[in-house]
Amino acid sequence: MEIRDYSRVGDVLPVPNLVDIQTRSYREFLQKDTPPRQRKPHGLEGILRETFPIESYDGSLSLQYLYYELGRPRYTADECRKLRLTYGYPLKLRCRLDKPQPVEEDVYLGEIPVMIGGGEFIINGAERVIVSQLHRSPGVDFSEEVHASGKHLHGCRIIPERGSWIEVSVSKKDVLNVRIDQSGRFPATTLLRAMDEKYSSNAEILRLFHETEVIKLGTRAAVTRLANRVVVGPLLNTETGEVMLQSGQGIPESLVETLVSSSLREVEVLKDVEDPLILNTLAEDPTDSHEAALLRIYRRLHPGSPPQIEKAKQFFQEKFFDTNRYRLGNVGRFRLNRKFEQNVPEDDMKIRPEDIVNALRYILKLRAGKGEIDDIDHLGNRRVRTIEELASDELRKGFLKLKRTVQERMSIKDVENMSPRSLINSRTISSSIEYFFGRGELSQVVDQVNPLSQLTHERRLSALGPGGLNRKRAGFDVRDVHTSHYGRICPIETPEGTNIGLIVSLSVFAGVDEYGFLVTPYRRVTKGKLAVRQDENGATVPDIAYLRADEEDAVCIAPADTPMDKQGRLLGDMVLVRRGGDFIYVPRNDVNFVDISPKQMVGVSAALIPFLEHNDANRALMGSNMQRQAVPLLTTEPPLISTGMEKPVARNSGMVVVAEEDGVVTYVSADRIVVGEHEYALRKFVGLSERTCLNQKPIVRVGQSVKKGEVIADGASTAGGELALGKNVFVAFMPWDGYNFEDAILVSESLVRQDTFTSIHIEEFEVEIRETKLGREEFTRDIPNVSEKALRNLDEEGIVRVGTRVSPGDYLVGKVSPKSKSELSPEEKLLLAIFGRAGEDVKNDSLTVPSGVDGIVIDAQKFSRRSHLPEEQRQKDREDLKKESADYNNRIVERFRQMIGAMEKELSGPVVGAQSGIAYSSLEGRSAREILELEERFDPEDVQTKSKKEHDAIERLHEMYSDEIDVIKDERDRRVDQLRRGDELPTGVLELVKVYVATKRTLSVGDKMAGRHGNKGVIAKIQPVEDMPFLEDGTPVEIVLNPLGVPSRMNIGQVLETHLGWAAKTLGYRVVTPVFDGVTEEKITKCLKEAGLPEDGKTVLYDGRTGRPFDQKVTVGYHYMLKLDHLVDDKVHARATGPYSLITQQPLGGKARFGGQRFGEMEVWALEAYGAAHILQELLTVKSDDVEGRTKIYESMVKGENTLKAGTPVSYEVLMNEIRGLCLNMRLEKRKI
DSSP: OEEEEOOSSOOSSOOOOTTHHHHHHHHHHHOTTSOGGGOOSSHHHHHHHHHOSEEOTTSSOEEEEEEEEEOOOSSOHHHHHHHTOOOEEEEEEEEEEESSSOEEEEEEEEEEEOEETTTEEEETTEEEEEOEEEEEOSEEEEEEEEOTTSOEEEEEEEEOSBSOOEEEEEOTTSOEEEEETTOOOEEHHHHHHHHOGGGOSHHHHHHHHSOEEEEETTSTHHHHHHTTOBBSSOEEOTTTOOEEEOTTOBOOHHHHHHHHHSSOOEEEEESOOSOTHHHHHHHHOOOOSHHHHHHHHHHHHOTTSOOOHHHHHHHHHHHHHOTTTOBOHHHHHHHHHHHHTOOOOTTOOSOOHHHHHHHHHHHHHHHTTOSOOOOTTSTTSEEEEOHHHHHHHHHHHHHHHHHHHHHHHHHHSOSTTOOHHHHOOHHHHHHHHHIIIIIOTTEEEOOOSSHHHHHHHHTEEESOSTTSOOTTTOOHHHHSOOGGGTTTBOSSOOOSSTTTTTEEEBBTTOEEOTTSOEEEEEEEEETTEEOEEEOTTSOEEEOEEEEEHHHHTTSOEEOTTOOBOTTOBBOSSEEEEEETTEEEEEEGGGOOEEESOGGGGSBTTGGGSTTGGGBOHHHHHHHHHHHTTBOOOSSOOOOSEEOSOHHHHHHHSSSSEEOSSOEEEEEEOSSEEEETTEEEEOOOSEEOTTSBEEOOEEOOOTTOEEOTTOEEEEOTTEETTEEOOSEEEEEEEOOOTTTTGGGOEEEEHHHHHTTTTOEEEEEEEEEEEEEETTEEOEEOSOOTTOOTTTTTTBOTTSBBOTTOEEOTTOEEEOEEEEOOOSOOOHHHHHHHHHHGGGGSOEEEOOEEOOTTOOEEEEEEEEEEBGGGSOHHHHHHHHHHHHHHHHHHHHHHHHHHHHHHHHHHHHHTSOOBBTTTOOBSSOOTTOOHHHHHHHHHHOOGGGBOOSSHHHHHHHHHHHHHHHHHHHHHHHHHHHHHHHHHHBOOOOTTEEEEEEEEEEEEEOOOTTOEEEOSSSOEEEEEEEEOGGGSOBOTTSOBOSEEEOGGGTTTTTBTHHHHHHHHHHHHHHHTEEEEOOTTSOOOHHHHHHHHHHTTOOTTSEEOOBOTTTOOBOSSOEEEEEEEEEEBSOOHHHHOOOOSSOOBOTTTOOBOBSTTTTOBOOOOHHHHHHHHHHTOHHHHHHHHTTTTTOHHHHHHHHHHHHTTOOOOOOOOOHHHHHHHHHHHHTTOOOOOOOOOO
């Protein structure tokens, strides 16, 4: 089909890898492919270097870390999903224990999860994702608040990566106070004195903040210059030794003459005291030395402890100068350097006294009207903590526990028998890993409704989580859209509930820099022209710069659609630009950058909405969120009106199969594709986490050439490698007998008949066999008191046959459990052994289909521990083991033959060992075992070669083939191990059966549907095709929407899409109209005209029931509609009798617990208003929690009477007991009134 691209600007950069934030971060955390000696000190390597070496308390023993290794996973991803296991690399640590006879060995620490696709992990069988956290950056932030008196009070916070917050504030008395971790306040100069001995005197502190001058006392001019000046150091009477003036005090006029006539030669005074802040602080500071300051702070932070100078020094040293307890981090140091314009190395993670001094100087600067207050919501002050940092923080805690354990064991254990394995308890680390990936606040089950929902979940940023905000306390400012979000955070996509603004998404081109700050790309402009540069190949490419939010504030950035000539020169003398959040016109030569794309501002979901620029932001938000809820349909169809983002989204989603390298397709089937040497297995009818169905289908043919990164198989909600969430349907905007009142939707029966919106949902059921106190449970077809008809679909093991159609109540797996508690006699045991459980007292614990599920069994899998397999099965497994081992060995032999053949070509002769003399070429006639032995002994260094070129060729071939052979060996060893051990099941589980039922959901009344513009509604009626409105040529409308849903919602994009869709469908083409760069209204009119359709997009419709035309013309056209994951079949629920709450005796609530409908306060008021006393009494007593009354009314119904004798509800008894629990003796007394 022809594709018409109406974009005017286009993209300078292609859409980047959309899950790079996850994959790159985790790659840097593990550094798996980096040789151990070349690993950088961050991520896992950084934590290990921090933790080790671990020394014993007496210093005689030392445990050294050498390197770590990540092995191959024991199970495949699919096996982990089925067996509820974690898909991970085994982590081994190489350690050396330094003692008189050093011991070096590998220590197994547990499994580190493998990242699959674009950021998911398989944890206990479920796919999970670690959401990145957006939090307040370490560094220094300056603030200002206005006191009730109108005074401006400045302050700052020094926030470390790890350790105590230091908060500096100015009091209303103009004194600088400090708080450490919410402790009591004390003067800032006390902290300075404690930080460094050189700041212990008042004179030194004054010299830090004020300029000083020395006045000679020998002249008469000194008299006038000294009056009311502030002295720097204390002034002493040289004769008596008496202190005349303390440091920081003013010289009164009465003392001037005395000073001039004294033996003092000179006096050091402050030059200008514009701000008395430091003087006031010194006046409030009771300390006068380094030691006194340390003791005062120690008393403040440890009020109960006796003050001792040694303890105070140690405490202060640990609190601020030990990097394990206080660490600014490279980000904190970077921000301090930037704020104070200093040049301290970034690896200096400790806080320095100079940093405190600079912070106090900046407060003085702010009070003088210079400097800038920091906006804590600005993205220059907020940063992203990706999975690398989050996982490192959690693992660091585990390794600190491990360190303590190792040191304790070193002091207890016998040195001779001590080894790294005996010292290290791997459970400490594996439990940290399990907690972070399985139960951590930022670990979430992947939203797998469709490819878009999975992709956006991986790109999500959360302000919640450990060390983050609390949704109950987060205010409006932190949730609001900020000017610094441009190009970094999507201003549209966020939840609608309590998390609004706290959970956000990355913009399309946004990235994360080395410090964790969000960056966005721009094209450089020099002298009014777009700049270019040469790439590695010498080609001319655009000069792209990635800017942080704070770097952007001072530069002028023009929008992407700024007019330019072909040479990239900006047109016009004045250009509209963005600068620091304002839009202004500046001369052309003042422009620094240009946006790279019009869609740079929005996120992935919003970039999929055509005509987004014509929609109100509130509706665009709903449209973005509802696209993520679109259910994958049975047949997929890409939108007629697309935005060009459909391909990148599908390719990055992880639900399609992407070619890993260039090649030619050599084999294609429904479940396998072979491209060159690569084989791709397709996932067929797999249930995802939201019960939607993933069925991958090949879209390539044998002989077709494919490029690396090209989609070769479609997944859920994709068509031809493009995202296809819904269907193009013929819609009309008109009222129809009130059936589309309040956004309801009228649907044609043809959509149901043609399965247009039919979807498949896969339900998973499982049942376990355990050993109980009474004996072992078992799977069987022999279930007591159940008819043969009910068991007709079970096989001899009691498991339902694949392909069976099942309904609620049908048996899926037959299971019986022992019931009798008496011990069996030897005779009974013999009878049991002969006749099985038939004569025994067992209860039926079978798995049946729950209500609301109706479908076809598509798979049934049984897993067993080897120890509980019958002998026949074990014999079969032994045969399988032999057969599979032989198959794998034959593959290894074949690869070895190919390698030797290739080497013979390179050498133009036989392959012979120079040292060993082995003739590798003569493989003909040798057995597979002999060839396998040769393969094990083969050494490329031993091969006889004539030149370095031949030697290098042999090395290269060996490396290429040995990698493949290693993969086959790993597969063989894993499979052999599995057949020998049986399946790995949870503790206590002997056997496990999983049954998968596929249900087909057709469109039905009550299902929720939506467009991409936030236009949502519920199906009110499914009308026969012949009754639907139709065009003049007889074409019936498929969906009727309410026209009143457009004006008040201000989402005009849906109308424009409908117009253009009609033109595109009529002429048989598809349209690409990117956001903020799409089709204009004039072009839509032209397209309608070209298609021979009315230019206003309206036409006469005829009533299908009467054949008469409607009074007015109606807007019709093609609209892309989605079926959302709010299906009526999942929500409809009814109860006659069911479970009751134990305490209140009221029916439970909710469909999951088979509960009743709550008759609440407001419903009671409604019946009270009608005066329906008897109905009300019945509802509040016998239908709710009057237990005796329930029994009595049931009896009266059986007898044919209809009398209500209400008693006391149990909830009233509960209330009485609550009151008695408060020591109030409440009694009920019967009185005649």
